[in-house]
Amino acid sequence: MIYFVPAWNKKIQSGMSTDDLMGQIQSFMSSDVAYKILISDYMPELRYFLHRYDLLESSYVSIFDELQTIKHVEQKSLTLKDLNFPDTATFSYTPFNILVYQEEALIGQITLGEASYISEVTYISGGKVTLVEIYDDRGFISSRDIYEDGNFCYKEYLNQQEHWVIRTYKDAACEVNEEYSAGLRQRYYESLEEIKFEKLESYYEQLGADDSIIVSLTEKNLPYFQKSKVLPKMTLSLFGNRLSSKIKTQKELEEVTGQCFAVIVDSNQNMQKVKAFTEESKIHRISPYDTRFELSRSHELKEEVIYFESRDMTKEAIGQAIEILFSYLVDVFDNCEVERSFRIIIRMASHPLISAFSAKIRALFIEKFPEEMPLVEELLPMLTGENSIDATLLKKTNPEVKGVMQLWKSFDLQIINSDDELFRIINETRLIIDLREEPDLFTQIAGISAGIPQINQVETEYVQAYKNGLVIADWTELYQGLSYYLDRLKHWQEARMFAVQQIKKYSGVALREKICQILGGINE
Template structure:
């Protein structure tokens, strides 16, 4: 069996996965190679188990969102909290929680607010599907404590407040008894074990939650069978020590993706991990080369393996008369004014082109400034509305004209969109005809998504994901060649179809049984 340890840790507290209400946008693109690998193994019917080291009370919901609900999991915090793998899932309503007499509920556009005799006593946050995430209990307008619900239908933990700040967090069993108590002050994050559950732990207190997780993880991974089981660890500073948690003879794979794991000559833990594992997988040729520079003697075990997002399907852009261009913008590396001007000129010349200027995880202020900048640029060019004289024959029989055969098309030809998750990007790409990313280093997920959806891409930098005049176009001179590149894929159907076929072949090379066969072949060598 394959055991996968991901790196889906919290940004503020490593061992706590933040519970996000539906009205908060989660400022991250969550796709990584673990998601891809699990989907491949899931579709191939290979035995696999996800090992979750961190506290995640909404784990089932998260797995469902990533199409991984069919994959079995081992939750370390379920073991810590005494939750059975067969824990029954119970639907829970607001009224099922404990409330004083005469409590009434007001349903606002964002939260459910509870009142008792005219005073607010609680606010309830919900998930996207209307499931209860947390209950903030209030007294005299001050937060007293916050209850976090497990998606199986019980209160999983409680954070108690002192003088307006979190003081400690109790982790509960399904019966409501606290098992661990973690201090949340600036001075200490010590963890205390409830005397009633002391037999389940080796110590009465721990300096931090990481020590508890390490103890329980080692106990669970100790059951792996040499020669039969394989542990796949995502490279992350928190995960590297887990390489030592399994016995001799158990195969180990270390997987690198993006910039998640710093590569440093001084990192002894990294060097030890590279030597201990049987196979090292990287997502890019650059990362592979950097690892080879760190450990040249380990060249035989370091291999590059591309990740694709299997939720993406070949799009339906060929069914639309209009050609949508997905122009990715990097907030820290915005294209020059001349490049944006060239894009507007291309739009002005081609009435059936439209552009989505896509930016990821940006603030409202950044998006507003970008929108204003694009409007100013278009206005200075005299195409503020991007209105273009269009012949009625170009528009098809569904467009009605009043008197003339020519009119000015006033619909929005471009817009700025801020994306916070992969699902929204996937939806946008369904009818996208071409991707443009002229950043110095093209966005990794955009490139993965483009290949996964069979969409050709225009970049200024060559990467192993896009081959010139195959599934994309690598610009030599951005100002001169951008229009040539756009015309190459959007004026003639043949290059676009060839790019689609090329992408399909790339996907097939790194998915399904082929990917698993590559892994197993490399580990035998």
């Protein structure tokens, strides 16, 4: 049996695929290979999370369910009447939560999770938080945060009878309730991570000779691996930038990778990091994602969508890319006899960056179109408001202004908060641009799956020059890359056909076979 121990942190729980084992687990669900997921993170919304990623039917164990002695729970729906608010309280609904008032005083806030289930209830007295209850998605209180004078004191993890089992304090120290110890060996622990390690080790002790473990490495669990009796059976997964470059962290990484069975990495950057102190035969680079998406429908759309990944780029580099994109659009506007429509989706890292680069784009337009832009900015609210003027009439009376307005509306700066949002964008995208030192792996695999050519500045195994994308040497080649794929349908179709051939290479079956091969074939 293969045991998967993922790191489903706060970010991935909110909807972003930042975990390396998700695709691997999905690849085993349709196979005859025995596997089990050991979920060690505290996840009161676990059922909704698993459903979102098609993992609800997977074989899994929740470590916190065992710690909290939660068994055989039938899911039930909570209502506002089930909460501890006075009968005379009134409820005010907002897009994100429900505010609770008693005689015009705010006494609570209710946060809704997926499918509008009650996920968190905050109690307020005298303008200060006194208690926060966190609800399991099965309909009961899972934990509570205790406050004094508005300041957090400790957190309690509860059993089904609402007795506390574990308390965690501000300094991360933990206390175990001796009456409900859930088999834990100590009363006090340095951290919750230490408790999770003890519980996981109890599972590992039951492993047979042919069993394997694949564990996601994180900054928190790394220090405990040296204590594990089964480290020689472990395959450690190093993903993204989850580990810092601190000397202490690198020393711990060197020690555990020297003793483990194998190391899986997702990028050349992590490959080089581990190669510095680990024998190369133990290191394996694989994609944590598979090509499970549908081919994009971008060829069916009149609008040509360009997806530009700007996160982790310098402001100067983002500015250069925007200038080239702007220059390309202007040239098409000036010289193309056939009317073309564009949408440039720029994925930004923060709202301040959106504001800064929106201002830059506006400055580019004002410099290029000094006569048209005042009228564009005057008319644009009329086109989007309730009393909008007729766009056709605008085109007849002032086609130049209409054209500039179309260009202005082409730029769409966004923060993407979930995989679902990215999927929808990729499904309509004509071209992907990622010019960072380490292109986003998830986007690269999604691009292959959707049959979309990609422009990168570094060579990777996923994008081959002039087959399913371009690897440009410097910024001056970006303009030519845009023209290569957008002005000539032939090149775009060739890239799509090559991507279709690549889909099999990065399929779930191929991913599963590679994992089994890494584990020595013992699980095939």
